[in-house]
Amino acid sequence: MHYALVSDLLSKEAFDEWVEQKSASLGGLVDEVTAAMMVVDELGRRHIKIGDIPSARTSIVSFFGKILEIKPPREFIREGEPPGLVASIILGDPTGTVTLSLWDERAEVAAELEVGSVIEVIAKPRPGKKEANCLALRENQVTIVETKKPPKSETMSAPLTVKILAAFEMKEIVRRDGTSSFLQEFIIGDASGTARLVSWSPELFADVDAGSCVSISGVQRKEDEGIIEYVVSDSAEIRIVPDEITVLSIDASEVSEGSNPIVTGVVTSVSEIRSFTTRRGTESRVRNVAIRGSAASRSVNVAVWGDAADTLFLPGDSVQVINAAAKLNRYGELELSVGRGSVMQTVSLPGVHISVTGMVILRPEGLALDNGKEVWILITDQTPELGMTADVEGIMQNGRIKVTNIDIQTPDPAPLVSRLEPLL
Template identity: 40%
Template sequence: MLFHYALVDDLITKEEFEQRVEKKIDECGDLVDEPTAAMMVVGELGREHVKIKGLCAKSSLFSFFGKVVDKTEPKEFDRADGEKGWVATLLLGDETGTTRVVLWDEKAGAALDVTAGEALEVIGRHPGKNTREIYALALRKVSIEIAGPVLKNGNASLSNEPVELDVLLVFRGEPRTYTRRDGSTGEMVEALVADATGTARLVAWAPDLLRSVSPGSCLHITGAKPNQRDEGRSYSLDEKSTVVPTDLAVSVPFTPPGSVGDQGIYSVTGEVKQVQQPRSFTARNGTPSWVKNIVITDGSDDLNVVLWGDHALVPLAAGDKIEVFHATAKPGRFGNIELAAGRGSVVRIPDERAWPIVFSGTIIPGPGCTFIDNGSERYLIDADFPTGTELQVTGTVRGSRILPEEIVPVAITPETVTAHIASLKKALDE
């Protein structure tokens, strides 16, 4: 009874809960046992069991059933105050998905008593705003059948042991500098890879591992360490890892738009059916950002896709082919499904032609974006300059966007003003 009371201890007293349970048993004519009656009382108070899929809700407390998929042994660690602590983790699943259940201190010993395939009843809460884990307040074995579990993105293990991968390199970013805890600096590269089970984020703490390989290459990777705390699959590489090209053909498994669920990580491809203008907003860290809504279709089903950040500035028009990798699905505002492509996602226009350019023009504002315009041509550009600034940009054109490699301010002269006026007059006359 104490197990179920933990679900409602913020609503009623322990004495009142016990009274309600006894009353429920009497009402049912002794046809239910105490745990069943307790569950019925909990349900009447609005704290019913949810499927693992429902653990993403904003409730402060959850109760659910799950089948043990994997577990870690209890591990001792040192707390910040010098005291010893213990922690273990269970991977539980049902027909709607999987979740990590973290057992702290005295509860960690329970991991020694459970085996794969057993069913557990868990009461727990999310740690802060992290909805990918549950900290267990109470748990017990139960004799029920649990369907599934559904293992999304090939994530069926809690192991952090390095693995070997044969993958397609979808995207590789540029090296970035980071600061270590001791104040020293280093470089890292983020990438996105894919294999038969889906896409995965890849972080190389030794950038040279990825420096000589290009997107579209198939790679054999050793020493890839799984990061189980990230949503979807994620791996990190260090000096002990290796990356070499391979002749093994690896392709990206795209999900049809009509088969995208309301949770999980997906890659989709289709034709742009509708596209809105990007809208600007201020991110939580105070920096400007953008968002754009589009609808894609495969001819049979449509899917709403929300593009965030720089992805929102990718020039798109109805009829364009598009590929979206490693995007997160969620229920939309009006009951439909949305696929959100933000940090960690890749948005690509297949077979988009690129060419080098040296372009001079004036910075002008657009609807949530910035253009450089010379009076007859204009391109989208990611550049933080005041409106009216004259620039010469050396870079690469992709679609209607310049990816700058060098930006040099240009002094405004009477000749350049006259040239702009002449170009504008010619455009108006045409």
């Protein structure tokens, strides 16, 4: 069984020989299984905790887990092939839970297992997910007393009445067989807090905008380690409700470890974007934004990940951090993390109309206008050339101008020509 963990590193014969040598070197004090585990460990393939599976850097992992739930085998159809079998087991340890899928002949093993027993597993993890495909397993005498609670899923009998706080762009998901479907994610909220909502039929939300209050029937509620998520069925019905829904919000000074609803505050500082390589080998970005609540002078850091790091935030902006989790960073301070299923956005405040002339320049925050006394970030779809003089009209608010009109002044060459004529 343990050879599967290192099959990409050496042959079966070489592994067996190494195991024999390891057992012999210890005077036969350990059995073959223990010797195999020691060899695997020396090759850098150690057992990991279940909580580390989503971020595992190897294509194969080994771990111990307590069986929390067994879903018996079910048959499925493969095009042009005999029917297959699949079963699943939910395993847990003190760090988390994982759904282990057993395919075909391995699925039959599920009937021989019991809830509460501990098994040793070798599996292929699904990157970023609490899921893995079983390669081998066996019962083990390791004791696991406490585990995280297994995920719960239920179809709601009553409609879900919430406010749409944010709507993300639709994504196309390509399956292994080449077919595709579309997915759209939302953040929703009510007086109890906020959550992520997923729809595989985005057309159902064609007439729903962020800020709308809706009643949705045909919703599945999922809960995993205290995190709640809703999935909308294809047959769901969505109705706009006229009444305003109040959503739970807290001040930045009240942030606590774990999930947080809407966190309000004012930006005190913004770092430059930092690029890095993820554990999957892809490039990503992160920007740190410090916000201060009204009830405290201490700032709370917000780590904004991925494409969201490109969002413009300026000191003095009033912001909302929606559905973000907080955890202790390496300095022992609470830090909000804005990534999948969360968002940070500015709160629109009244601005003043402005008409100003200046030079178009480039600042780290983006295109800007400098009139010699002040500098404003320009929010516009136009791309005036740098160094040109421009007449700008728009709404000015906290260091930015939302441009309604921009005219580039055509340089008058006459003064320059008159200065050059004596030299010609």
